[in-house]
Amino acid sequence: MYQKVRKEMEQKKVAVLGAGSWGTALAKVLVENGHDVRIWGNNEQQLEEMNRTHQNPNYLPDIHLPEGLKAIFDLKEAVKDVDAVLFVVPTKAIRPVAKQLVEAMNTKPIIIHASKGLELGTHKRLSEVLAEEIPANLRQEIVVLSGPSHAEEVAVGDITTITSACDNIETAEFVQRLFTNHYFRIYTNADVKGVEIGAALKNIIAIGAGAIHGLGYGDDAKAALMTRGLAEITRFGVALGADPLTFMGLSGVGDLIVTCTSVHSRNWRCGNQLGQGKSLDEILDHMGMIVEGVSTTKAVTELAQQLKISMPITETIYDVLYNGVEARTAVENLMKRDMRSENEF
Numbered sequence: 001m002y003q004k005v006r007k008e009m010e011q012k013k014v015a016v017l018g019a020g021s022w023g024t025a026l027a028k029v030l031v032e033n034g035h036d037v038r039i040w041g042n043n044e045q046q047l048e049e050m051n052r053t054h055q056n057p058n059y060l061p062d063i064h065l066p067e068g069l070k071a072i073f074d075l076k077e078a079v080k081d082v083d084a085v086l087f088v089v090p091t092k093a094i095r096p097v098a099k100q101l102v103e104a105m106n107t108k109p110i111i112i113h114a115s116k117g118l119e120l121g122t123h124k125r126l127s128e129v130l131a132e133e134i135p136a137n138l139r140q141e142i143v144v145l146s147g148p149s150h151a152e153e154v155a156v157g158d159i160t161t162i163t164s165a166c167d168n169i170e171t172a173e174f175v176q177r178l179f180t181n182h183y184f185r186i187y188t189n190a191d192v193k194g195v196e197i198g199a200a201l202k203n204i205i206a207i208g209a210g211a212i213h214g215l216g217y218g219d220d221a222k223a224a225l226m227t228r229g230l231a232e233i234t235r236f237g238v239a240l241g242a243d244p245l246t247f248m249g250l251s252g253v254g255d256l257i258v259t260c261t262s263v264h265s266r267n268w269r270c271g272n273q274l275g276q277g278k279s280l281d282e283i284l285d286h287m288g289m290i291v292e293g294v295s296t297t298k299a300v301t302e303l304a305q306q307l308k309i310s311m312p313i314t315e316t317i318y319d320v321l322y323n324g325v326e327a328r329t330a331v332e333n334l335m336k337r338d339m340r341s342e343n344e345f
């Protein structure tokens, strides 16, 4: 039987790039695990306030951050001598921040990312974007950290399990040891593609689940959307070469469940307000945080059309987000589709 003994890890130096809700929650875990952690962001005033008050009120209100967490605005200083760099900026900022990082690094760190999306325009996964921007001779492997996890729950030490994915399982295990503690349990996975696709696409389905709720449909409708959403995510992932089993795991069905059912989810909240009749612009203006599913819906719809992958739910959500189709009409249209077998791929 596969079993691994838990070993203490010596202190590592880690830079967290992105001082929003998830970056702050993950930085807190790392400090609690005894590591030397610097968090970097693009808002100097916010970082100064974090150092002064040990809080990040716009993203994680009422959370006291460990005194050991250093918020640093100068990227060169933030990444000085680090063993690992963790990207937790929104998808659209991954490439520009990676370009800045290349100019700032003085070590050859492991690169980790915990963001969820596909790049608009190129349709690339985020580990592909990072590999393009950070030459292999300037870094170790790239690891994806992903799974059902809301910053609000991790920040209060509620139980959470996620996945550390890398082609090189030893590097995935390094990241597993870096983050694991009594409330945060990390599993490893070698299917980077599947983990990133599950993470990105569940946000689309969560917008749909929120809309179903906002429209007043019941639990049967929610279960239908999540189940057929998972079928669609799996179809897309397998067409791109992912292992279908990955979608049964934490970064597949696990993340789909939490994002489609939690009031913490920004994607679910966005969908819920769409269902209640608000406009997308109005919703995004008031959210104050990233809603990744909006741009991921566009990237996935475009790529699925190019590759001729059937994605009826994603295309329907695209119509609501980008073509002004009313959410109720969109649901009715989905119900009028031709009859088919459940197991048709």
Ligand SMILES: NC(=O)C1=CN([C@@H]2O[C@H](COP(=O)(O)OP(=O)(O)OC[C@H]3O[C@@H](n4cnc5c(N)ncnc54)[C@H](O)[C@@H]3O)[C@@H](O)[C@H]2O)C=CC1
Pocket (backbone or CB within 6 Å): 018, 019, 020, 021, 022, 023, 041, 042, 043, 059, 088, 089, 090, 091, 093, 096, 097, 114, 115, 116, 117, 149, 150, 151, 152, 288, 289, 290, 292
């Ligand atoms: N919040 C959560 O519970 C979770 C979020 N994620 C993923 O993590 C990523 C980040 O999400 P959140 O932290 O929730 O977003 P957020 O909206 O709370 O914060 C994003 C942060 O990134 C900063 N930022 C934006 N562009 C930047 C740039 N060019 N340079 C530097 N900083 C920049 C913003 O100022 C903000 O501080 C997303 O891809 C999200 O899907 C993944 C798991 C859980």
Ligand SMILES: O=C(CO)COP(=O)(O)O
Pocket (backbone or CB within 6 Å): 116, 147, 148, 149, 150, 203, 206, 255, 258, 259, 264, 265, 266, 267, 268, 290, 291, 292
């Ligand atoms: O990825 C998440 C949960 O695993 C966070 O979801 P939201 O971005 O919808 O808040």
